[in-house]
Amino acid sequence: MDEVEVVVAHSERATLRVGDMFLKVDADRGRLDTEVEAMTLAPVPTPEILWHKPPVLALAAVPGTALGRLGKPSTASPAAWAAAGAVIRKLHDAPLPSRLGRTGKSSEELAAELDGECEWLVANGVLPAELVTRNRRVAEAVLRPWTPAFTHGDLQIAHVFLDGDEITGIIDWSEAGRGDALFDLAVLTLGHEEHLGDVVAGYGGDVDLDVIRGWWSLRSLLAIRWLLGHGFDPFAPGCEVDVLRSRL
Template identity: 75%
Template sequence: MDEVQVVVAHAERATLRVGDVFLKVDADQARLDVEVEAMSLAPVPTPRVLWRKPPVLATAALPGTTLGRLGGPVTGSPAAWAAAGAALRKLHDAPLPSWPGRAGRSIDALAEELADECDLLVRNGVLPADLVSRNRRVAEGALRPWTPAFTHGDLQIAHVFVDGDEVTGIIDWSEAGQGDALYDLATFVLGHEEHLDDVLAGYGTDVDRDVMNGWSSLRSLLAVRPLIEQGFDPFAPGCEVDALRARM
């Protein structure tokens, strides 16, 4: 029998690997609905759905390896990063899904969530006040009208698989939907901004880097407490807190 590998596990969901099969267990059926629908609509390689029996979704493993992970080493040639940029542009140019995604929350809702989270981070002593206030100002630069795009919503480099210079698949689509394309780009290069030029070479257009920095700060500020509560370490080298410090 194949060994059962725990890929990620926390209170909301867990992902297991058994041989060449990934099992995602999620008590929120709506999230699984989004994941399956988004993978069927996305014009980029995605895992093949083997079966689904709520609360479990089974998908086939992808060939190749991930580009890396936040806080860890990265792999892939400049051409591989450019290929990822081209795949992302193809996704952003695709017809819109019918639902808003993680990157598509309203400006007012995001501003309120940002204010509340910054207050909690300072009041509970999680982060220094100057670090929070500086990044809050940077984050507010992302809160402007945008043209909706088909976004992945959680495009960490660990979710993009490559084989050589080819993208073989993108995983974890539960946050997908309509949103700001720059949110995806900011998430993708978070902690690895040295690869942005390669990504944009494949993406095919220049972008507003101040807005990207805003999304990076906003995403990191909103993630710190939930990550701690789920047993992860946003203070690890190269992770969310380092990304916030980089704005200082």
């Protein structure tokens, strides 16, 4: 019998791997429904859906290896990073997913959430006030009008798989919806700033790099409390706190 590997597990959801099958268990049925719908609509490589019986979704493993991991150097070539940018462009150019309920937060909502998290980080001694204040200023670049696109919503580097320089699949679509295209590019390159140029070259068109840097700061500031509360370490080398320090 194949061993059961726990890929990720916390109080909200868990992902298990058994052989070439992944089992996703989620307390929020809506997230699994979103994932199934997004993979059906997305014009990019996605995992094969084997079956869906809430609260469990079974997916076939995607061939290849992840583009990289947060906190670790990526061994993927510049061409592979550019290929990832090209695939993301194809997603963002697709028709808006009208059947998906998730829409990116407004600038006002983001600003309010950001202010609350910054206050919590400083008041609880999690981060120095200077570090938080500097990144709060950098994050303001995100707070501007934007045109909705079909976005993945959680395009971490570990969610993009490749074989050689070819993208074989993008996984974990539970946050997909109508969002800010530059958020996807920022999440992919979080902690891997050295590959931003390759991604943008593959993506094509004008990309506001200040907005991407703003998303690096904003996402990191907003994520730290959640990560600490769910057993993850944002202080690990190359992870969220180091991303914030790189803005100083």
